[in-house]
Amino acid sequence: MIITRYNIAPVAVQPDSDPASEPLLTPIAPAPGQQPSNGTDVLVPIDSGTAFTGGLLPDWSFGEWAAYSGIVLLALFLTAIATTTLWWMLHAWRSADDLRATQFSASPRPARHRFTLLVPGRHEEEVMGQTLDRLAQQDHPDFEIIAIVGHDDPGTELVVREAAARNPHLIKVVVDDSVPKNKPKALNRALQIATGDVVGVFDAEDEVHPGLLTVVDSKFQETGADVVQGGVQLMNFETSWWSLRNVLEYYFWFRSRLHFHARSKFIPLGGNTVFVTRERLEWSKGWDDQCLAEDCELGVRLSSDGAKVVVAYNPEYVTREETPPTLKSLYKQRTRWNQGFLQVLGKGEWKKLPTLRQRMYARYMLNMPFLQAATGLLIPISIAFILLVKVPTAVALITFLPLIPTVITLVVEAAGLTEFGRIYDKKVRMRDYTKLILGLVPYQIFLAAAAVRSVVRQLRGDGSWEKTEHTGAHRDAAVAPESTAVPVLATAGASETK
Template sequence: MAIIALAFGGLCLWSASGLLKGLYWLCWASFMSNALLRLAACIIRPAKEAPLDPMTEAVNENLPSYSVIIALYKEASIVPQLLRAMRALDYPRDRLEILFALEADDTETLTAFQRHPLPAFMRVIAVPQGFPRTKPRALNHALEQARGDLIVIYDAEDQPHPAQLREAAKVFAKGDTTLACLQAPLRPIGGSSFIARQFAAEYAVQFDVLLPALHALHLPFPLGGTSNHFKSDILRAIGGWDAFNVTEDADLGLRLAQLGYKTGMITSPTLETPPSLSQAWIPQRTRWIKGYMQTFLVHTRLNTPFQPRAWLGLFLGVALSVAAAVCYAPFSLLVITSLLLTGLQTIGDAAHPLHIVSIHDLALFFLGTLSGMITIALAARRAGLRLKWGDVLGAPAYWCLQSVAAGFAVWQLIAKPFHWDKTEHTPVTFAVQPLYEDGPYAYGLEHDHYRQPNHLAHQSLG
């Protein structure tokens, strides 16, 4: 970064106007690429695999051992829901272990676990105090004690499809030795606020349009922070998670690519609760954008091996996301203000209209906004997400909020780069109910999410 800063300063002294013009067209091309990426992703059809039906699969034949790791901090209220979701996993108990990694001083959550006697395949692990106090550090501590051939990461509020472990094990069993990780789609449900609806739409775009497109193009992609399934020997060989990166998932997916490994996707989803208020959403989004910035800085160091696939995935999946978050609100404000001023000037003096922004800026603004809305509409269909056209048309307001979070992210990256903004979770009513007497697993009694292919009944965009 110091070399880049010196080069930038030298070019400014040599030809400031030429440099600024070059930077303008570089930014313009980057943002246009972001818009075109979304349109291209809409055209690329994700590979369809027959969903796994555990009732027709061989029950216990040749299944590898599995470790489930869940890092928790101050999550006492959600423990009963979490235990129900984990008990609902359809996997042989003699080949399954579930590790709950708690910070050693989190006595409230530990007490909550003590109220619920754990079966033999579940255990609580105390993470000793240390620096930094982050989720990836807790995951690394649990990884040292995990015994499974495969490892999956869940968050405290997650409710994975009961057959998810079986599907991942089946894909890994196909024998691709370079396949290191499988990502399950995430489905935020349970919120009705503007933030919650937009958050769910954003996840649908990410997990049902963008990531499947990158996967279809054999490009690496930033992993989601949960429902990542790993081969444990590969995960240990690359050193686990970066404890100092606050989006350890994005970093890990790209690091795997740098080292020659591949990531893939499965179809069985994980349900989770979205943030409903801006007070919860902004700190969470600030952490994500800051982590993407950290990931970009780490993976563009001069000592990073040049892997074309990894660098292209870094640009498409990380760099463009950060740039869009930082610039969307200021750029939109500039375009809208210029259009208003041009209209007012034309009324007052039609012979001398203002031209604050160029036709290229207008084309970028309208194509970028339109491509985002088209992607949301398609993603909602693929995910079975209940959205109305008002949600699609209101997306630009949500994108502007991203710029607010990006501003906080830039400040935190400088002032407190390893600070972890904790997201508060509350129990919800769509929990999977473990009624084992009726079969290997049963489903939510009130909301039958997992019985149908599109478990969120969709309307309005159909």
């Protein structure tokens, strides 16, 4: 710190001089170690880190300018990503009317469409038989189920054929002999024999409400949609610290974020409980069997062609699933999704969107997994930097900006966990909230690691399909809740919009 001493001294005014032109403070350079004397000297501290050149800009070296500017840009980047995520999370709760608009009709219309339900399965003998039996209980008058199994998977094939024997008029079995195998290849194989004018996709472990096809049929009629995306919800939040966060991801994704994407006319579809008209699937030639995120890829192509996509969510009609059984399995699943987003981004179908705003939004959306991963890594680095590195006050204040939307997001997640427990009749304990808070940074680092791995796989040209195994951990919650009360977040939605 530089200390400048000013000597306050009486000024003798000449008869013909202007007093206003005389100096009141005369600076005197202090000698080393000199102290103010007699109370007449004033010491004015000047911080060399915030001294101003010409009174306008800080007197920093080139290196300081570069470092501090980088810190500020990083803080603004993190703030933008965190704020965007928060805005999407809260979209459905902007008002009670917006929340009701996201739901299926309370009075569905009479059935008009014929449905074909595709259920691919590979090494799913533990769960697929029960899934097919539940699907066969749909109250819709006109539908068929096609189960697809690999030619090298006798265990699953046996379970599927037993289910078909129990429901001979509803379930068909298709054997996929393609090599190597993946989900889009299985779907395209079954599409060749589908007879419905609307095709729906489900996973081998899904718990499906018996009235789902009825309300989906009605939604097609009410909106003239080309695609109807229903809700999917992971259920076993109490299994582990990371399963809790995975469950909440699904909750906000299907409850709110997909509605925002549909309204923006650019939407990556979900992997199941998605229904597409046969006409649109024939136009698209089915699913891209080279893409690891075939659902996202189909949604991008349909959006680029102007297809109308409608998202509907009612807690009682959601398709229930389980989180991956191990952290390693989740890691592989998230890697596959991220790599699929990279493939879709590189494929460039989104460039056909009609407006610049949609194209910029698409680019941002497809990069979002990697931006969020970067955010997850940079937030703890930013916190450590704030605590350990001394920077000018103004720069330090800016570095705290990302914490504001991050803390708000954590509060919203806690409210979402409360709402999830109430809607799905799950008991949420204090330890669950503790896991939610303590798991914030580790989960973001985990997502960042999966994003990095997906980039490495893509650069290596490794497009192999890494399957997610299932154990049926969600089967204890097969009966959907009857209550359709407006969630508690709706009361706060009007004042907490993005």
